[in-house]
Amino acid sequence: MVKSFNSEEGNVIDGIDLKVQQGEVVSLLGESGSGKTTLARLIAGLEVPNSGEIILDGQTVANASTLVPPQNRMVGMVFQDYALFPHMTVLENVSYGISNNEGKENRAKEVLILVGLQDFGHRYPHQLSGGQQQRVALARALAPKPKVLLLDEPFSNLDASLKRELRSELFQIIQKSNVTALFLTHDTKDAMAVSDTIVVLQNGSVVQSGSAKELYDIPMNVYIAALFGPIVRLSAEDLDCFNYSADESKTYAIRQNHFKVNKKEFSHSTKVTVEESTYLGSSFLNSAKLPNKKKIEFVSLEKMQDTVLIGFETGTLMVF
Amino acid sequence: MFNLKSLKRDTNRWSWYTLFLVGFVTLPLFALFIRTFSGPGESWSHLMDTVLVGYAINSLLLVLGTSFFSLLLGISSAWAVSRYRFPFKKTLEWLLIVPLTLPSYIMAYAYAGIFDYGGAFSVFAKALGLGYDKVDILNLPGLIFILSISLYPYVYVASRAVFLYQSSRLIEASSLLGAKESKTLFQVVLPMARPAIFGGLLLVVMEVLNDYGAAKYYGVSTLTTGIFRAWFALEEPNTAVFLSIILLLMVFTFVVLERWQRGNRSFQIATKSDIRLQPIHPSKRKGVFLFVIASTPVFLGFLLPLFQLLKWLGITWYKTSSSDYIRIALQSMGIALLSAVLTVLVVLMVIYFPKWNRLKILKGSTSLATLGYAIPGAILAIGVMLPTLQIDRWLLKLSQSVNGSDFGTIFLLNGTIIALVYAYIIRFLAVGFKPLKGSQLKLGESLSESSKLLGKSTLKTFFKIDAPLLKTGILSALLLVFVDIMKELPLTLILKPYDVNTLAVKAYEYASDELIMESALPSLTIIIAGLLPILFLNKLLLQDSRSTKEKNRRTIH
Numbered sequence: 021m022v023k024s025f026n027s028e029e030g031n032v033i034d035g036i037d038l039k040v041q042q043g044e045v046v047s048l049l050g051e052s053g054s055g056k057t058t059l060a061r062l063i064a065g066l067e068v069p070n071s072g073e074i075i076l077d078g079q080t081v082a083n084a085s086t087l088v089p090p091q092n093r094m095v096g097m098v099f100q101d102y103a104l105f106p107h108m109t110v111l112e113n114v115s116y117g118i119s120n121n122e123g124k125e126n127r128a129k130e131v132l133i134l135v136g137l138q139d140f141g142h143r144y145p146h147q148l149s150g151g152q153q154q155r156v157a158l159a160r161a162l163a164p165k166p167k168v169l170l171l172d173e174p175f176s177n178l179d180a181s182l183k184r185e186l187r188s189e190l191f192q193i194i195q196k197s198n199v200t201a202l203f204l205t206h207d208t209k210d211a212m213a214v215s216d217t218i219v220v221l222q223n224g225s226v227v228q229s230g231s232a233k234e235l236y237d238i239p240m241n242v243y244i245a246a247l248f249g250p251i252v253r254l255s256a257e258d259l260d261c262f263n264y265s266a267d268e269s270k271t272y273a274i275r276q277n278h279f280k281v282n283k284k285e286f287s288h289s290t291k292v293t294v295e296e297s298t299y300l301g302s303s304f305l306n307s308a309k310l311p312n313k314k315k316i317e318f319v320s321l322e323k324m325q326d327t328v329l330i331g332f333e334t335g336t337l338m339v340f
Numbered sequence: 341m342f343n344l345k346s347l348k349r350d351t352n353r354w355s356w357y358t359l360f361l362v363g364f365v366t367l368p369l370f371a372l373f374i375r376t377f378s379g380p381g382e383s384w385s386h387l388m389d390t391v392l393v394g395y396a397i398n399s400l401l402l403v404l405g406t407s408f409f410s411l412l413l414g415i416s417s418a419w420a421v422s423r424y425r426f427p428f429k430k431t432l433e434w435l436l437i438v439p440l441t442l443p444s445y446i447m448a449y450a451y452a453g454i455f456d457y458g459g460a461f462s463v464f465a466k467a468l469g470l471g472y473d474k475v476d477i478l479n480l481p482g483l484i485f486i487l488s489i490s491l492y493p494y495v496y497v498a499s500r501a502v503f504l505y506q507s508s509r510l511i512e513a514s515s516l517l518g519a520k521e522s523k524t525l526f527q528v529v530l531p532m533a534r535p536a537i538f539g540g541l542l543l544v545v546m547e548v549l550n551d552y553g554a555a556k557y558y559g560v561s562t563l564t565t566g567i568f569r570a571w572f573a574l575e576e577p578n579t580a581v582f583l584s585i586i587l588l589l590m591v592f593t594f595v596v597l598e599r600w601q602r603g604n605r606s607f608q609i610a611t612k613s614d615i616r617l618q619p620i621h622p623s624k625r626k627g628v629f630l631f632v633i634a635s636t637p638v639f640l641g642f643l644l645p646l647f648q649l650l651k652w653l654g655i656t657w658y659k660t661s662s663s664d665y666i667r668i669a670l671q672s673m674g675i676a677l678l679s680a681v682l683t684v685l686v687v688l689m690v691i692y693f694p695k696w697n698r699l700k701i702l703k704g705s706t707s708l709a710t711l712g713y714a715i716p717g718a719i720l721a722i723g724v725m726l727p728t729l730q731i732d733r734w735l736l737k738l739s740q741s742v743n744g745s746d747f748g749t750i751f752l753l754n755g756t757i758i759a760l761v762y763a764y765i766i767r768f769l770a771v772g773f774k775p776l777k778g779s780q781l782k783l784g785e786s787l788s789e790s791s792k793l794l795g796k797s798t799l800k801t802f803f804k805i806d807a808p809l810l811k812t813g814i815l816s817a818l819l820l821v822f823v824d825i826m827k828e829l830p831l832t833l834i835l836k837p838y839d840v841n842t843l844a845v846k847a848y849e850y851a852s853d854e855l856i857m858e859s860a861l862p863s864l865t866i867i868i869a870g871l872l873p874i875l876f877l878n879k880l881l882l883q884d885s886r887s888t889k890e891k892n893r894r895t896i897h
Contacts, residue, residue, distance in 0.1 A: 085345050091796055103789070103790040105790075107809060164794060
């Protein structure tokens, strides 16, 4: 699929091909500008693709000649700002999208129970906390039983402490309701915590997709490697210091926490001069110089100073 | 990229409605341009040789002079009330907007009285021992004075907003760096506020070029009064059209200049803040000086002319307060209300139809809403006159060929209320568009998008979500347009049906018939009608900002 807003600025979505299984929870991981929001809006029908095709549950909703309007797509969406209707109560908000008139109230109550807000039906959105508002938004999106649920950065408005609690809560609810969900985030930890599959987007294209473990262990490139934790890039000359003969044409990197300190048995090790050791709570982040004056950072459990021996296991070195 | 298949796919009914709307709004302009191809009227070359340059120079001098004095009055008073604390500041802050309720032609009539024999000025001069009996202000400088004191509020409103909210952090930073107030004003605030202030000034310029009543009464021949002469006295529509084109070119030159000076204004948004600037306490003597600065525009632009009109009202009350007056007042308000309601409806269509349409080329047509306000009323009236006359001729021919009967010269559009209301809608689209578009932007897209994703149709979404949440915006738009239509003169003069009269036209007729004292009653009625909604709107807008603040506070917690 291809989408551009302005032909001079290039494509926002540049040839994405993505398949999601029924009932799967997929994270779309990418920085702002990676095209994840545009992709979600294309699926929802809020944007029109330039070319390509979108198929929902066997039905073509967008291609060169057809375009099903958003109201007929059965796509649910939880907006970044929740977009709760401020002039309606929680119950009215949740009932809004349910088409079946007789079952309306039952279904609304059912979803409110699912999100644990059965006692808040008569309140107005502004009388709720941020977390509660988010659950109402989720309940409202789930109420009409959508084919796909889109969640656009649902945690970006919340405090870090609240976020972890809500994250697991939110995804328990999603798992319980058995809906196919696409979760948009720029936070790798969020993506790793909640989804079966992570799709990494960069500049409107899919860079790599797979389970969290696959992406962490076998990243396709340095960008993805860095996305899943801080890394240190090493040149062939740097690796020489570690007694490792590198191929000049390749790129090497290692995670900061894969350096091991004072382990004589590693064949690939070198002496470094520690310049600074910063306390991080459970560990120390050290800034040090290799014998060739290149600056690197590594993690240790104790405070480091002066000259120490660091090394790595061959398996932890990432080669691209 | 052009693709017939996707063109067909993306065209929906809103695309057609948008196209129709574009036609509806631009028809008068098209009519004018098409008419220019029939060449100018007989007197055109004569006009060119004699008065045309004079008309243009007068218009230009009016624009320049009024701009200068509006900037002076507007900026100084805005700086005083937003930066300092002094007696009656709160009241003055509000009163400084009030001269907008006095249309410039009424201001012109009142001041003709003030400077006449035995008027307020001669009484004042005598008390001071000066020997002035009468000052002649029925000339170009006089007109510049009139237009400046009635139009400076546009500059005041724009400047005050920037001073209070957009530049407050910069003013504080400048003071902390030890800069004197004057340095802060001239080196930090004014350069930064320039785009916004010039935006307000553009409204002043448009009003100056729109003015007919004041210029006519003061005997200053401008391009606008020239159009009237060509139309009514010379009876040469083609000459009027040619003059209109020249005036339009002038207007658009100013519009382009304003756009150009605005350039890259992103630096303003970066410093925008909700925290109001804290005013400083000046010394007593300075406080008095500031009071004078802030109260002079109010005195000149509202209190003094109001006093003059009330004095006249006392003299002529028994004559003018007839059943005829009540009939005209009701007629005036009826037309204004009807037109305001229709204008707001069209504004909503102009905002929503292009949005609902999926064709990118039509998305931008929303900006057409602001077109009408740039076109002076007299020109718009002619632009409406031309096509409605033509349509009436066709209809007449059609009915004759169908019925074979002759209806005589009964026109369905031209010279009827329909043409008048149509012109009002186009002219005041921009007035209603501003508050409504503002409310709509504040509302954001996600609410209506949510509604659509929850299976509701476009129209249902509008009525259940947008409309109830836009209530304040809709009401504000309605009131603002209503007041502006009540005040409107040049367009009404050309397009009003024979048997219909408005208060504005009545005031103008009295003044033209040398019955200037009698114009007090209709003038004061217009002022009161203008004051009441502004009082109401003030309250309404304050409530609105309070409730959004409440909302913001809640979402933070």
